Amino acid sequence: MKPACIFDLDGVIVDTAKYHYLAWKRLANSLGFDFTEHDNEQLKGVSRIESLKLILRLGGKQLSELEFDAALIRKNGWYLEYIQQIGPGEILPGAAEFLRSVREYGMRVALGSASKNAVLILERIQLLDQFDAIVDGNKVSKAKPDPEVFLKAAEELGVQAEDCIVFEDAVAGVQAARNAAMKVVGIGSEAVLQQAHFVVPNFMGLRIENVLARFS
Ligand code: B16
Ligand code: MG
Numbered sequence: 001m002k003p004a005c006i007f008d009l010d011g012v013i014v015d016t017a018k019y020h021y022l023a024w025k026r027l028a029n030s031l032g033f034d035f036t037e038h039d040n041e042q043l044k045g046v047s048r049i050e051s052l053k054l055i056l057r058l059g060g061k062q063l064s065e066l067e068f069d070a071a072l073i074r075k076n077g078w079y080l081e082y083i084q085q086i087g088p089g090e091i092l093p094g095a096a097e098f099l100r101s102v103r104e105y106g107m108r109v110a111l112g113s114a115s116k117n118a119v120l121i122l123e124r125i126q127l128l129d130q131f132d133a134i135v136d137g138n139k140v141s142k143a144k145p146d147p148e149v150f151l152k153a154a155e156e157l158g159v160q161a162e163d164c165i166v167f168e169d170a171v172a173g174v175q176a177a178r179n180a181a182m183k184v185v186g187i188g189s190e191a192v193l194q195q196a197h198f199v200v201p202n203f204m205g206l207r208i209e210n211v212l213a214r215f216s
Contacts, residue, residue: 003163003183003212005102006153009113009136011044011169012187013095014125016115019082024055027075033059045170047114047143048072080117086124094203099130102208108132110153112166114144114173133157144172147180154180165211168196183215 010016021040028035039058043051052072056063063071088096102109110133111118118136122128133156135149142148154164166177169187174196177184186196193199198214200206 001159001163002107003165004108004110004154004157004159006110006112006150006164006166007099008045008168008170008173009111009115009118009121012167013092013127014086014090014121015092016083016121017044019079022082023075023079024051026078027071028055028059031059031061033061035059045114045144045168045173047137048076048116050143083117083121083124086121088125091125091127092202094206096127098203098206098208099127103130105208107208108157108159110135110157112149112153113137114149144170145175145179147176150177150180150182165215185211
């Protein structure tokens with residue numbers, strides 16, 4: 001059977017990290033502390049709940065359960081405001097072309113994202129129809145680095161974990177793919193994504209034939 005590809009969303013297909021950052025910063029500021037772009041690096045690929053826990057730790061702040069839930073809703077409301085205007089122009093360099101080439105090669109394609117807003121984003125950037133299966137934050141109960149999101153994606157595609165190639169930009173996501181015993185291509189920096197089988201800076205010029213050759 002041909003291998004299948006599983007793509008993370010934020011940071012792999014679309015550049016939404018900056019909007020997550022703006023919304024988290026706004027929330028942190030409203031709670032009386034600051035949140036820097038450097039801090040935001042730790043949140044990539046991390047679920048909404050785990051992100052808020054981390055931010056509160058950084059700010060040395062404690063919230064009641066009710067306040068915590070209200071903060072999550074506020075943050076997501078701001079995030080949705082920020083991404084209202086996004087469109088195909090925010091697809092990361094080469095990602096749409098690579099996705100199309102994978103499908104033309106006859107491989108099945110799934111999304112494996114922690115985001116609960118994944119379908120909305122895919123609609124906005126007009127790539128929803130490129131996926132045979134979508135597993136997002138609404139379908140999983142365990143956050144990356146738990147392998148659940150990628151194992152569910154493999155299941156929905158009807159392929160074995162060892163036949164899946166994951167494309168990930170986050171340390172937690174690369175770890176999740178390794179925990180699922182999948183092959184993983186890091187998108188970003190080699191120094192950061194050390195656990196990936198190999199790393200490319202982005203999809204520009206990347207061909208699926210070359211990826212498959214690296215794993216043969
Ligand atoms: P939401 P990915 C992740 O998406 C983001 O990288 C992470 O920053 C975000 O907190 C998480 O989704 C949850 O997103 O608040 O939209 O449900 O990289 O796994 O596609
Ligand atoms: Mg990501």
